[in-house]
Structures are given as C-alpha cells and as structure tokens.
Amino acid sequence: MASEVSTSVQRALDILIALGAAGSRGDSLKVGEVARAVGREKSQVSRSLKTLAEAGFVDRDPETLAYRLGWRLFTLAESAGNHRLVNIAAPILRQLVSRIGERAHLSVLQGDHVLTVLSEQGSSMIQVIGWVGRSSPVHSTSAGQALLTGHSDTAVRQLLRDARFEPGGPASPKNIDEMLARLARARRQGYAWSDEEFEAGLVAAAAPVVDSQGRVIAAVNVSAPKFRLGRRRDTVGREVRAAADTISQLLQEAGEGTVA
Template structure:
C-alpha cells in the first residue's frame, strides 16, 4: 500500500528536523538506525525517505561514516529566503532608527568585492538628499559599513580583498594601508560596531554594525552617517544603538545567537567576494 502523500511529507520534514538538531550536527550526522530511533519510525520507511531527500540534495551521505547530514539545497533555499526576509525586515528597523532613535540617514549595505553597495536607505524629513545613496558603490576600506562587512576578516583576507586598492583616497583620517585597516577592524570587532571619523570624506562621521545570517556569517551592515558637527559628539552612542538594531535584524533573518559577534575558535572562515 502506497504511503499517504501527507505522511511522506511529514516524515521527510521530521527527518530534516532531526538532522538539523544540535546532537546530529555535533556528531557529524546520523545514520538510519539513529534517525529511526530518534523519530520512532520504521527503518525501512526512514531509509526510503532518506534516499529521496539525498537524490534531491536536501541531505547528503558521508561515504566513510555512512551518516546523513543536511545538504547544500537546504542551505541554498535558506540563503534565498534570508535575502528576501532581510529586505522585508529591514524597512521598519531603518524607519525606527531615523524617526525615533537617531534622526540621521540610515543605510542597509552589502559587500561587493572591495566596495560597499547600499541596497536600502532611509532619510530624516529635514535631510537635503544631495546624493542618491541607494544603488551607490563606495569603498569598503574607509567606510563604517565596509568595516562591519569585513569585521570577521583576518589580515591575509584583507590583503587579498584590497589588492590594488588605493588607500590614500578619501578623508583625512582614512587608513593608509592594510595593516592600519586591520588594526581598526580589531577595535570594531571588540566593540561589536565600527565608527569612522572623517575617513570617507571631510566633515562626515558614521557608525555601523554587522547583520548576521542563520550561519553566523555577516550578510549585511546597518549604517548611520551624518555631519560631524551634528553626530560627532554622540558617535559612540550611535554605535551602540545601531548594534542593537543590527542584532535585532540578525535574529529576524535566522541568527540564533549561538555564534557571538566577533571571532571565536569555531568562526566561519570568511569568503572573499568576487
């Protein structure tokens, strides 16, 4: 007798939940017997469902241990869903930061090579917008957003990312080389947010914090920027406010808090964007 489709789907979802559990991940996956015992299901049913999931790359089987673990297709779906969720969740956060918390221009940014792309911006009503920020690319090495987006990078990662970049351009306080940039990133890592003071251009200051995805990696940054005469004396406060908002946004897109901000021994190695 054929399985009821809803029962088969329920069994597949239960198997995915089991393989995503802390115990299964810590043990490098589970075999058929362990999964059947965990779910209280017949081994033959579990085995058939595992084969279907493996054929579709939702799970994968280790050739040596014969254990199953979550496959690339699940991570690809989660990544696409997180991207969409990020934009939906970010809009009210940006508005709140502008209207109630900081009163300055707020940006949501992502890393594109050695530059920062603004994907969303919210400006206060008193602002005169001389530059259309959304869709604009700016250097990553002398902006607070850039610093948050590479906050997990080590010096060698930075050297590869910024190979050929002219560090001297920008404001009077821009970092002069990779070593100086790395020193500033380490300061930002300890604080959980980055601040820049006339690094991008004279008279402009900014604060930013990383937004992390479900794997704990940095997927975006929240940034506040404004003229030094207005924002300069409350820049550290702005950093704390933006960090709290970035943490909130991180949780909304799937970050569960188990990967702390900053580096740990189990940190995910950063990927160098193309």
C-alpha cells in the same frame, strides 16, 4: 570583436548606473548629460540608449527627451538579491531613524566595494546624499569595516591586495595595516566608527548583520555631518549595533541563509 562587445557592454552598464544615480535624486538625463556623466562620446551613448530603450531597460520622456531607468529593470530586480533581508530590515531602519534622526542605510559587500541596497531618510534639513544602488571603497567607510569584521586578517589582506587606498576624507586609512587596526577596534566595540574617512566633515557608525551560521551578510550604518553626530558616538554606535542585532535575529527566526 570580443573587445568591441566588452566595450559596448561596459558602456551600457555605465549608462544604467548613471541613470540610477540620477533617479535616486528624482532626476532624468538627456543624451548629452548621460554622455558627460559616463565620459563617452554623445553618438556612442545615443546608440546605447536606443538599444536599452528597445529592450525596456530605459524609458525616454517624449516631451523632454530625457531618459530614466525603465520598468524592465524593476521587474528583473524583483528576482535579484535577498528580498527577505530588505523587507525585514526596512522597518528596523525606520525605527533607527526615528531614534537618531539621521539617515540609515543597509549595505552589502561586492568585491572590495560596499553597495547600498536600502536607505531610510532622516528628518534633518541637511542630509547625506542617498546612496541606494551606488558603491564606495570598502576601506574608507564604516559599513565596509562592519562587513569585514567577520573576515580574518589574512582574508582582508587577500581581498584588498590590489586596493590603491586612494584618500577619501582626511582620515582615510593609508594602507592595509591601518585598515586592520580599525577593524580590530570595530570587533572589540561591536560597531565601526568612521570619522572623516570617507569625506571631510562626515562621520558614520556601522554594525554587521549576520545569518544563522554567523556569517556577516550585510551592515547597518548611520551617517551624518560631524557637527550633528560627532558628540553622540557611543549612543549612535549602540543604537546601530542594536538595530543590526535585531535584523540578524529576525533573519535567523525566519530561517534565512546567506545573501544571494
């Protein structure tokens, strides 16, 4: 019985994540599309969607019969996370985007993954896909490196003890030693730089946001195709670091503690 409940909960979570990803693109999904996205049987997904709809966590369009996240989730989100961090970071990210012309993100650490909680759009036609609400392995992203700069090497080894270091991009670190070497470089220069680690042709820079006690609680990063951003590494790195430092200072002036 406990196993069945666990499976149902996991299925519901997978469905919400899939709908969230679709929503970030302005899309909604029909039952069959949700089933394909989560790799589950259509009948199982249909039952889960019905339960989620009854609870207000998803909404179904009466004409298209497609689903999207419901308002109940948005009301719950108002009491989750650190809104002061997001509110302070938003205008700083917009300023960063205006200076660099590329999409900027704010991310936090969740276990051995990075979760993007805020993203501001750049002006270029070719954009890196929005990642709000989505997560990625900490070892293959500039944001992951920035978030771990406050960890000791021993703590990083413990955090990533079960990591499989599956390749993302062609330059993704292959093991913990390579990861630690990149972390050491990020600490020295004040920002992390990812060159085709997460995805081929993609580069990114990230810097840590710290609270009043000097603990890393978030990371600011900018990512873009290598042909646009690659030659501006030092400039972009300094801009990202300055933005992260500004957010840190404003949080400390506001008396902010750690992220919930």
